[in-house]
Amino acid sequence: MRNKVFVRNLVISLFLWMATVMCYNCIMTYENYFPGDTYDNDITVAAFELTAYMITGVLFSRVGAKRFFFMAYMLAIIGGLGVMIIDEIPELELMFSYLARFGISATYQAVYLNNDLFPIIFASTTFGVCNIFAGISNAISIEVTLLEEDPMMFIYLGFAIAAAILSLFIIKIDPNHHR
Numbered sequence: 001m002r003n004k005v006f007v008r009n010l011v012i013s014l015f016l017w018m019a020t021v022m023c024y025n026c027i028m029t030y031e032n033y034f035p036g037d038t039y040d041n042d043i044t045v046a047a048f049e050l051t052a053y054m055i056t057g058v059l060f061s062r063v064g065a066k067r068f069f070f071m072a073y074m075l076a077i078i079g080g081l082g083v084m085i086i087d088e089i090p091e092l093e094l095m096f097s098y099l100a101r102f103g104i105s106a107t108y109q110a111v112y113l114n115n116d117l118f119p120i121i122f123a124s125t126t127f128g129v130c131n132i133f134a135g136i137s138n139a140i141s142i143e144v145t146l147l148e149e150d151p152m153m154f155i156y157l158g159f160a161i162a163a164a165i166l167s168l169f170i171i172k173i174d175p176n177h178h179r
Contacts, residue, residue: 005171009117010126012166016069016114017130018137019163020107023076025141026156027100030083033149034094041094048098052105059106060113068110069167075103076160084153100156107163117172 034041060068079100086093111130118126144155 005173006118006122009170010129012170013111013114013117013126013130014133015166016107016163017111017134019159020104020111021134021137022141022144022159023080023100023104023156023163024108025138025145026152027076027080027083027097027104029145030149030153030156031094031097031101034097035090045098045101048102049105052102053109056106056109057113060110064172065110065114065117066167066170066172069107069114069170070164072103072106072110073160073164073167076100076107077103077157077164079103080153080157080160084150084157104160114170117170 031041031045032038056068056072063071076099079096079098079102082096083093083100086096111134115123115127115130144152147155
């Protein structure tokens with residue numbers, strides 16, 4: 001707790017985990033409102049998620065946490081805005097929801113990779129603390145997903161926008177430095 005950079009990164013990581021869980025549950029629930037065969041929609045969503053998970057590992061290591069989170073949350077925000085704005089064309093709305101799901105799935109993978117912000121001696125503790133707060137966010141998200149479509153998506157966008165902005169404040173330091 002003496003190292004201000006570690007504390008800052010921990011607070012940001014806590015919020016990113018909470019935002020990712022909240023947004024993931026919101027966009028997953030929103031897709032239940034789409035017409036058509038739920039089974040076919042689930043297969044398509046699974047393909048988008050799998051692709052996001054595979055791309056995340058490579059892209060995260062190349063661009064770093066700050067840029068990666070910002071880009072992934074921006075995809076999620078663009079997808080969320082598209083879902084809210086496009087009501088008349090269900091196919092287009094569905095595509096925007098896939099984009100949102102892709103972005104959030106990428107951040108879901110990245111929150112685990114982001115634990116390298118901390119020295120190995122603290123990594124398991126920070127991982128556990130972030131997981132506790134993600135669990136709290138998951139419990140709250142259950143109540144949020146019971147709301148009507150628009151309020152739920154406003155909460156989704158609020159969390160995604162806040163996470164995108166906060167991700168710009170991540171500071172990467174040498175994990176072997178213990179001051």
